[in-house]
Amino acid sequence: MQVIGRSARMTRHHKRHETAEINLTSMIDMMTILVFFLLVHGGFVRLALLELNLPAAQSQATEEPPSFQLEVVVRSSGIDVSDRTVGLLDRIDKTAQGYDFSKLTEFLTKLKKQFPEKTDATLLLEPDIPYDVLVAVMDKVRVAEQVDAAAGRVARMDLFPDISIGDAPVQD
Numbered sequence: 001m002q003v004i005g006r007s008a009r010m011t012r013h014h015k016r017h018e019t020a021e022i023n024l025t026s027m028i029d030m031m032t033i034l035v036f037f038l039l040v041h042g043g044f045v046r047l048a049l050l051e052l053n054l055p056a057a058q059s060q061a062t063e064e065p066p067s068f069q070l071e072v073v074v075r076s077s078g079i080d081v082s083d084r085t086v087g088l089l090d091r092i093d094k095t096a097q098g099y100d101f102s103k104l105t106e107f108l109t110k111l112k113k114q115f116p117e118k119t120d121a122t123l124l125l126e127p128d129i130p131y132d133v134l135v136a137v138m139d140k141v142r143v144a145e146q147v148d149a150a151a152g153r154v155a156r157m158d159l160f161p162d163i164s165i166g167d168a169p170v171q172d
Helices: 002-018 025-042 101-114 131-142
Strands: 070-074 078-083 087-093 120-125 143-148 153-158 162-167
Touching: 070 131, 078 101, 087 101, 101 131, 101 143, 120 131, 131 143, 131 162
Parallel strands: 070 120, 120 162
Antiparallel strands: 070 078, 078 087, 143 153
């Protein structure tokens, strides 16, 4: 009798599971999380529009005159002051006492009088130039100090305050 009772119980148990329903709650939870994730991260994808104004096919190119581009090259043998478009303007040789910063200031003051609207300069250094020389040259390129002995004051004049620094080209 036990065998019959046991088989009857097993039959009832299996019949209950055959009529089971699909639980959609976990599926809806998963879809909610996915929609939220896509909405949050979908905002990072942006299309960038770049508006280009191309010249007409018949327009002629106008050549602008080359502008003055100050370049100060500090080498172990001296300081070269040049215009990038023209070439070398002045060479201030290094003396036994070191670099002649007063000549550099004097020449840069003359250049500033010729090009008063120019504010930028490029400072190029050889790899073995000491840091204190870099700072001293930057100071001389940025500001000129003129001593007024009668008034006992020092007048400062801005020369080329916007300085870019780089490596000097190899000298031939």
